Amino acid sequence: MITLRGLTKRYGDTTAVDGLTLDVESGRVTGFLGPNGAGKSTTMRMILGLDHPSAGTAHIDGKPYASLRHPVREVGALLDAKALHPARTARNHLLAMARSNGVPTRRVDEVLAAVGLASVARKRAGGFSLGMFQRLGIAGALLGDPRVLIFDEPINGLDLDGVRWVRGLVRSLAAEGRTVLLSSHLMSEMQLTADRLVVIGRGRLLADKPMADMLAESSRAAVRAHLPRPDDLRLLTDRLRARPGVEVAPAGDGAIHVRGATVAEVGDLAHELGVRLHGLHAAGASLEEAYLELTADSVEYGTKEVGA
Amino acid sequence: MTRDRGTREHHGGGLRGAIAAEWTKLWTVRTTYVCVIAAFAFMAVFTFYYGSIARINDHPLQPVGNAPVAALVLVQYPLAVLAMTSVTSEYTTGSARTTLQWVPLRHRAHLAKAVVAAVVALVLGFALGVVGMAVAWVVFDGHATFAVAEAVYQVLAMGAYLALVSVIAIGVSFALRAAAGVLAVLFFSLTASPIMLVGLGGEVLSRINEFLPQTAGSGFMLGDAEPHPPLVAFLIVVAWAGITHFAGLAVLRERDA
Ligand SMILES: Nc1ncnc2c1ncn2[C@@H]1O[C@H](COP(=O)(O)OP(=O)(O)O)[C@@H](O)[C@H]1O
Ligand SMILES: [Mg+2]
Numbered sequence: 001m002i003t004l005r006g007l008t009k010r011y012g013d014t015t016a017v018d019g020l021t022l023d024v025e026s027g028r029v030t031g032f033l034g035p036n037g038a039g040k041s042t043t044m045r046m047i048l049g050l051d052h053p054s055a056g057t058a059h060i061d062g063k064p065y066a067s068l069r070h071p072v073r074e075v076g077a078l079l080d081a082k083a084l085h086p087a088r089t090a091r092n093h094l095l096a097m098a099r100s101n102g103v104p105t106r107r108v109d110e111v112l113a114a115v116g117l118a119s120v121a122r123k124r125a126g127g128f129s130l131g132m133f134q135r136l137g138i139a140g141a142l143l144g145d146p147r148v149l150i151f152d153e154p155i156n157g158l159d160l161d162g163v164r165w166v167r168g169l170v171r172s173l174a175a176e177g178r179t180v181l182l183s184s185h186l187m188s189e190m191q192l193t194a195d196r197l198v199v200i201g202r203g204r205l206l207a208d209k210p211m212a213d214m215l216a217e218s219s220r221a222a223v224r225a226h227l228p229r230p231d232d233l234r235l236l237t238d239r240l241r242a243r244p245g246v247e248v249a250p251a252g253d254g255a256i257h258v259r260g261a262t263v264a265e266v267g268d269l270a271h272e273l274g275v276r277l278h279g280l281h282a283a284g285a286s287l288e289e290a291y292l293e294l295t296a297d298s299v300e301y302g303t304k305e306v307g308a
Numbered sequence: 309m310t311r312d313r314g315t316r317e318h319h320g321g322g323l324r325g326a327i328a329a330e331w332t333k334l335w336t337v338r339t340t341y342v343c344v345i346a347a348f349a350f351m352a353v354f355t356f357y358y359g360s361i362a363r364i365n366d367h368p369l370q371p372v373g374n375a376p377v378a379a380l381v382l383v384q385y386p387l388a389v390l391a392m393t394s395v396t397s398e399y400t401t402g403s404a405r406t407t408l409q410w411v412p413l414r415h416r417a418h419l420a421k422a423v424v425a426a427v428v429a430l431v432l433g434f435a436l437g438v439v440g441m442a443v444a445w446v447v448f449d450g451h452a453t454f455a456v457a458e459a460v461y462q463v464l465a466m467g468a469y470l471a472l473v474s475v476i477a478i479g480v481s482f483a484l485r486a487a488a489g490v491l492a493v494l495f496f497s498l499t500a501s502p503i504m505l506v507g508l509g510g511e512v513l514s515r516i517n518e519f520l521p522q523t524a525g526s527g528f529m530l531g532d533a534e535p536h537p538p539l540v541a542f543l544i545v546v547a548w549a550g551i552t553h554f555a556g557l558a559v560l561r562e563r564d565a
Pocket of ligand 2: 040
């Protein structure tokens, strides 16, 4: 488990990470989401003891990363896949890594095969494509067979095949009971991969909840109703609008888009009013919408703060 | 994927692991081989000229080892670059962070690099000393003396001096991170300062010069009793290595990776 308590990082005047408190639990994929510059990579660097927090702590199973006896065997991380010496071969890179933490050498060939780089193992990494770098980075993360995995934007530069492979890999790692923290700017990808979502904006925690709740609680989750008779449509619209917190927007062609009420509430009301319904369903928010909504608030908040 | 725990759990890693990783990294890039070849080439060329000039100008007899010792003024640079790039190339490629992920304890990561660079320089220093003496002996053509004890001392001293220069290079590299800055500092402190101080002359400046790493180092390798006894001269270079090592470590600890 990864535990962050009041984790803060300031670079001069910028506060990259601002009082982050959160638990990343084992056995599931925690998606780490936020717009560019939100502080995701900085948070990960602090978890790995690379950047010193300005305040707060980041612990792995209750201990700082630097105090782990064999860090590579306890935490696998992919931060910047291209951060390796271009003249060194993929295999030698992993070999040095294995020796640093007493990982048996045969693991090097195992992970190279697992990520599909066996055929280029003895080629210089400098000639790799971004996708190959990502695979090598993932091989490094897996090398020590760690209980905790941290991936910063691992699907950048991968083709569709690679994306699907990472998705399956990440899910199976969590299914084995490992702790997986995964950042990505691709919201749709998160929707398919993560069990839990942590959203940050301007370094602050905006949401930390199961994916399902995140979708359901979004105020953009809406109900769509289709009524063939214009009179019915008008009546239902008026009665819905009379309720506090409910917004109704015409959606054309005899349909309305209702926010702030559930399918059950709209259905019950239609029944009460005796209006004819041809369609009634939840227009579930995509994660992208929920996410945009959250971060839009954070941007507003940030702007206010600057002005204050 | 297979779990690999149990008996191996408490083996490997630590300082030994860190040194093994640095050793592996060093010999898996071409720069290392280029630097080693350059060091031997410089040594051969320099000692060839040193011996030839002594013969042609009919210099008084001197120990044959003086030729390779003099050559180190130049030969120390490929080895300093070798040590330096093991640090600076990691900052340019961003893999300094990778290294610290493997070995998060700063003093251990730093020590591993210093130990590997020093051991490599020590052994190469012995070999370079022997090669330098052999080349010089041929071209001196009777204008040099050879005494086993003296030659052995000089070979050992050359290895020790080069090892300490490598430690200095590692320390400065961790402190500055960029190759250009490191080279400037090394060139200024090893080569430019002695020339400047001697050129300007005067008692104070030449006294300062006697405490600079290369000046003290040369005295140590030649076995001169003046201005410092060899052991004192050696300890002066050790002090420089210690100061730069801990300066580099302080920066590595303080700054974000
Ligand atoms: N080393 C640094 N020095 C100064 N500012 C930095 C540094 N690293 C990150 N930042 C700033 O911190 C903020 C968060 O960056 P980052 O963690 O990279 O965000 P993300 O990974 O979510 O895109 C950004 O405003 C970025 O410019
Ligand atoms: Mg980032």
